[in-house]
Amino acid sequence: MEEDIIRAGFREIKRKSEVFGDDAGAFGIGDGWLVVTNDMLVESTDVVASMSQEDIGLRVVTMNASDLAAMGARPLYFAFSVGLKESDERSARKLFRGIQLGLEMYGMSLISADTNQSDELIIDGIAVGMAKSLMLRKNARPGELVCVTGDLGKPLSALLIELKGMEADEGLRKKLYEKFLRPVARIEEGITLADFSRCAIDISDGMVKELKAISEASSAGIVIREEELPISDEVREFCRINGLDAYLIAMNSGEEYELIFTIDRDKISSLEIEFTVIGEVVEEKGVWIKKGGKTERAKDFSWRHFSKELF
Ligand SMILES: [Mg+2]
Structure with a gap:
């Protein structure tokens, strides 16, 4: 709306x-x-x-x-x-x-x-x-790899503790809140990436929403492999305690300020920043998740809506 x-x-x-x-x-x-x-x-x-x-x-x-x-x-x-x-x-x-x-x-x-x-x-x-050169949402091409910096899920986990009183002991809470309260923009990564990638976006509203923006602007699709998502032990532990799906948290966590980018396979070995390959760009439009042998449309929740309405 x-x-x-x-x-x-x-x-x-x-x-x-x-x-x-x-x-x-x-x-x-x-x-x-x-x-x-x-x-x-x-x-x-x-x-x-x-x-x-x-x-x-x-x-x-x-x-x-x-x-x-x-x-x-x-x-x-x-x-x-x-x-x-x-x-x-x-x-x-x-x-x-x-x-x-x-x-x-x-x-x-x-x-x-x-x-x-x-x-x-x-x-x-x-x-x-x-x-020097721009990375734009419209530049993703089928065959390219989809990658992300850092790890995913801490801000949404912390928000669920904050707003929904979900459980975490003091040590775990502290680790989840660190990134929630003081996220860091990936400046040097972005500058380095501009020499290798033509398409990037930062995660402010949640990964699925950002991937959708790339998919629509590029008229292409994106397939994410669930097992490749960079989810920290802390987020996995939080999800285990509270009975949540860690991949859903990782894919909808917002205000991460990590960078998602697409890149040619043959450029990836020269890229000297830390990142994880999580999927690839395909012809068929939409955002998809490959999970346990099945490929389904990725669920898109606005992360704040997600935390307020669904739990
Ligand atoms: Mg942005």
Whole structure:
């Protein structure tokens, strides 16, 4: 529903740049690309009780930096507009300290900022970076391998503890929450990848949703092999305790900020970053999961919806 309304709205805007609707927009400058993205954080939908003001400030930089990483760009500048509740004005220093942490982490400088008063905390970040070549959602080709950085499932596991009171002892909880509260954008990976891959996306809404975006933009299909998914021992343990399917958690966990990319088989041995091959691009459109000899359509849950409605 929400997506249909947004799509209809954007049809009204006729003047769009040549790269629009990917992780970030871009335009050619010199022999490279200037890459620009904006991503908004809203308290009522994006913030949970465990997040500190510093976590929130850092997060808004991370989610924007991650969109640059997904395009293969090096982050350079950051801008933001923040709406603060009156009651939050005292804690604004902590929020800004979190933003500073993010700027240091990703090598960016603040270029502009605006503050206002609001009924709830809202921060809209804008990030600018440069890329030598772009990785775009539309560039996946049948025969290529599908890969992902890092491991999957911790943020959704932590969210299920946070919102649904699911079980985990203190040690396990700590390990799951680490990535949930302070995810890290894969900047160096993205820059390296741009020399090898033509198609990437970052995981903000959950892997199935991101794969669908690639599948639709590329008019191709993606088959994921369940046994290849990089799921940590912690997520497996959490799923065992709470009677959940670990692969469903891994495939729908959002705000991971890992990069999914496609790549030619013969390029893979020269790629010097850590990643896992999880599947391949095929002709038949859609996102599929190969599980125990059967291939079925991957189930797509919005991860926040997933955690609130299904458990
Ligand atoms: Mg993105």
